[in-house]
Amino acid sequence: MAPVAPRSGDAIFANVERVNAELFTLTYGAIVRQLLTDLEEVDEVNKQLDQMGYNIGIRLIDEFLAKSNVSRCVDFKETAEVIAKVGLKMFLGITATVTNWDVEGTTCSLILEDNPLVDFVELPDTCQGLYYCNILSGVVRGALEMVSMKTEVTWLRDMLRGDDAFELQLKLLKQVPEEYPYKDDE
Amino acid sequence: MQFFGGSEISPSPPPPTVSGNNAHMMYVFNRNGVCLLYREWNRPLKTLNPQQDHKLMFGLLFSLKSLTAKMDPTSAEKGNLGVPQLPGQGCSFHSFRTNTYKLSFMESPSGIKIILVTHPRTGDLRESLKYIYNLYVEYVVKNPLYSPGASIKCELFNSTLDQYVRGLG
Numbered sequence: 001m002a003p004v005a006p007r008s009g010d011a012i013f014a015n016v017e018r019v020n021a022e023l024f025t026l027t028y029g030a031i032v033r034q035l036l037t038d039l040e041e042v043d044e045v046n047k048q049l050d051q052m053g054y055n056i057g058i059r060l061i062d063e064f065l066a067k068s069n070v071s072r073c074v075d076f077k078e079t080a081e082v083i084a085k086v087g088l089k090m091f092l093g094i095t096a097t098v099t100n101w102d103v104e105g106t107t108c109s110l111i112l113e114d115n116p117l118v119d120f121v122e123l124p125d126t127c128q129g130l131y132y133c134n135i136l137s138g139v140v141r142g143a144l145e146m147v148s149m150k151t152e153v154t155w156l157r158d159m160l161r162g163d164d165a166f167e168l169q170l171k172l173l174k175q176v177p178e179e180y181p182y183k184d185d186e
Numbered sequence: 187m188q189f190f191g192g193s194e195i196s197p198s199p200p201p202p203t204v205s206g207n208n209a210h211m212m213y214v215f216n217r218n219g220v221c222l223l224y225r226e227w228n229r230p231l232k233t234l235n236p237q238q239d240h241k242l243m244f245g246l247l248f249s250l251k252s253l254t255a256k257m258d259p260t261s262a263e264k265g266n267l268g269v270p271q272l273p274g275q276g277c278s279f280h281s282f283r284t285n286t287y288k289l290s291f292m293e294s295p296s297g298i299k300i301i302l303v304t305h306p307r308t309g310d311l312r313e314s315l316k317y318i319y320n321l322y323v324e325y326v327v328k329n330p331l332y333s334p335g336a337s338i339k340c341e342l343f344n345s346t347l348d349q350y351v352r353g354l355g
Contacts, residue, residue: 059334178217180248
């Protein structure tokens with residue numbers, strides 16, 4: 001019998017080793033601060049954070065799959081639910097609500113209940129264009145790419161920029177089937 | 187989890203069934219068909235060069251998967267034979283046995299394929315393959331010096347794997 005995939009990440013979250021939340025938040029803050037110093041342009045920092053997240057995501061997916069026993073999702077709706085309820089819980093200790101589905105079922109929003117990355121953070125006037133949590137969108141994009149889903153992940157609302165919630169938009173661009181990677185005449 | 191020097195892998199390995207030393211060889215492929223790891227413990231016959239051998243094994247799995255999905259009597263929707271599938275789509279086989287060896291196979295939704303070839307009388311190795319996947323996560327994926335897609339050269343992974351596989355029944 002196939003193992004039943006968990007509907008929430010609570011049990012896994014309880015079993016993994018965790019680090020102090022404050023240490024985590026401050027370390028992330030230090031990274032962003034350093035990127036701002038090194039790259040100077042806010043847009044460049046956004047790009048760099050996204051890239052860093054992507055690199056994390058393509059590795060993180062295997063840890064997620066190994067520990068959560070989640071097998072293939074039947075559709076993108078289930079994928080979004082699993083990210084919101086299991087994935088975010090496992091790695092960040094938070095959950096999210098999935099809303100704003102479009103008619104085709106390819107675009108939705110994750111509204112984060114809480115965001116441990118932004119404790120103690122206020123954006124100064126010089127950094128108004130900064131997507132401080134852009135690493136998260138990169139992680140989600142990278143992880144989904146490894147399970148054959150090309151996506152576009154963007155922040156729609158960001159409390160650091162004066163909005164009333166953290167809203168992450170997931171847009172499924174295409175699903176990439178597995179192909180035989182060798183040529184016949186090789 | 188390795189940051190603090192612990193070496194515990196969760197969940198703990200399933201207990202070995204009979205006496206060990208039953209493994210012939212093992213392959214790990216990624217989603218692009220790159221052979222990340224090849225180990226052999228007992229393989230007297232060598233007729234192909236390693237590259238051809240890896241390609242043959244990957245091709246066997248690829249075709250067999252597409253065949254088993256095609257034959258699936260429980261599913262209404264069937265792709266045409268040879269048409270690419272999404273990883274994890276359709277049914278998948280987990281082992282086959284000949285009179286001289288048994289091949290156990292596991293594929294994660296991320297396309298990592300683990301293949302273990304053992305003595306024909308070995309029991310169900312699905313839990314063991316899952317454990318090896320966990321080893322891969324802990325020792326390879328979490329190793330910051332490992333770049334995804336490269337062949338695996340992690341000493342710690344190789345020795346732990348070796349020890350574990352030698353103990354398999």
